[in-house]
Amino acid sequence: MFQRRRSAVALRHVAFEDLGLLAPIMEREGWNVSFCEAPVDDLSHSSIRDADLLIVLGGPIGVYETDSYPFLTREIDLLERRLAHGLPTLGVCLGAQLMAKALGARVYAGGVKEIGWGSVTLSDAGRASSLSPLAEGSPVLHWHGDTFDLPDGAARLASNENYENQAFAFGSNALALQFHLEADPRQLEEWYVGHAVELAAARITAQELRAKTAKVSKIVARQADRVFTNWLGQLRHSDAASKTAHAG
Template sequence: MFQRRRSAVALRHVAFEDLGLLAPIMEREGWNVSFCDAPVDDLSHPSIRDADLVIVLGGPIGVYETESYPFITREISLIEHRFGRDLPTLGICLGAQLMAKALGARVYAGAVKEIGWGSITLSEAGLASSLKPLAGGTPVLHWHGDTFDLPSAAVRLASNENYENQAFACGNHALALQFHLEADSRQLEEWYVGHAVELAVTKISVSQLRARTAELSNGLAREADRVFSDWLRQIGHRDASIGPAARSS
C-alpha cells in the first residue's frame, strides 16, 4: 500500500542554523521538507500554515524584539494558528521561545548565557516522552541567552541548573526544545563563524568548543536519532488517526 509522504516546512532565521542531524532522519521517516526564510517569506501562505509539520529553528534574536524585527509578530501568529488547530509543531531554541510566547508565556533575557555542552534533567513527564533516551545524562548543546516561563497549557519535560524550562510539550502535537539536539558537528563550523562576535564577547574558545563537540558527536547523533524518530512516528500515527479531512477543517 502506498504511503503518502508528509509535508514539513522548516522556518529558518539564519542560513547556517538549519535542520542538521534532523534532515536525514526526516528523509528516512517519509517527510518532504521545504525551507522558509522567516524574515522575508509569506508566513500566511497555506502551504506553511497548514503543513503537516512546521519546525521553527533557532536564531540570534529575541522574541521580544518585535520593533526591530516585525516579522516576529507574524511568526507568532502562525504558531498560534497551528496551536489552535493542534497541528504538529517543533521548536528549537528561538523556536521554543516563540512557541512559549504563542501560548501566552513570558520570554525574557536570562541571567546566564548558556553556550556549550551540558546535561539536562528530565521530569517525570520527560521520562515518559520521546526525550527518554536523554535520561542517561547525554550532554546537549546549549546556545542561548533568553529563557521563558512555562506556558499554562504545557508540560515541562527537562530542566538544568541554570534554567527550569529546557523543554516542554503541549498535548501530543507540539514539542519545544531550548537546546540544540539537532546540532551536527560538521555544520557547527558555520556556527563558529556566524556567531564569532558572540563567542568573542563571552570569551568562549572555539578550539575548546570544537574539541568537546568532537568527543560527543557520535553519541549525540545516536540519541538525536532515537528522540526525533520516536516523536516523528508519534505525530505520524496521530495524523493517520485524525485523517486529512479533520486536519484541514
C-alpha cells in the same frame, strides 16, 4: 499500499542554523521538507500555514525584539493558529521561545548565557516522552541567553541548574526544545563563524567548543536519531488515530 509523503516546512532565521541531524531522519521517515526564510517570506501562505509539520529553528535574536524584527510578530501569529488547532509543530531554541510566547507565556533575558555542551534533567513527563533516550548526563548543545515561563497547559519535559524550562510539550503534537538536539557536529564550524562576536563577548573560543564537540559527536548523533524518530513516530500514530476517529 502507497503511502503519501508528508510535507514539512522549516522556518529558518539564519542560513547556518538548519535541520542538521534532523534532515536525514526526516527523509527516512517519509517527509518532504522545504525551507522558508522567516525574515523575508510570506508566512501567511497556505503551504506554510497548513503544512503537515512546521519546524521553527533557532536564531540570534530575542522574541521581544519585534520593533527591530517585525516578522517575529507574523511568526507568533502563525504559531498561535497552529497550536490552537493542534497542528504538529516543533520549535528549537528561538523556535521554542516563539512557541512559548504564542501560548501566552513570558519570554525574557535569562541570568546566564549557556553556550556549549551541557546536560538536562528530564521530568517524569519527559521520561515518558520522546525525550526518554536522553539519559542523565546526556550531552546536548546549549546556545541561548533567553528563557521563558512554562505556558499554561504545557508539560515541562526538561530542566537544568540554570533554567527550569528547557523543553515542553503542548498537547500531543507540539514539542519545544530550548537546546539543540538537531545540531550536526560537522556543521558547527559554521556556527563558530556566524556567532564569532557572541563567542568573543562570552570569552569562549572555537577551539574549546571544537574539542568538546569531538568528544561527543557520535553520542549526539545516536540520541538525536532516537529522539526524533520517536517523536515523528508519535505524530504518525496521532495522525492515524485522528483519521480513524473522523472515519468513524
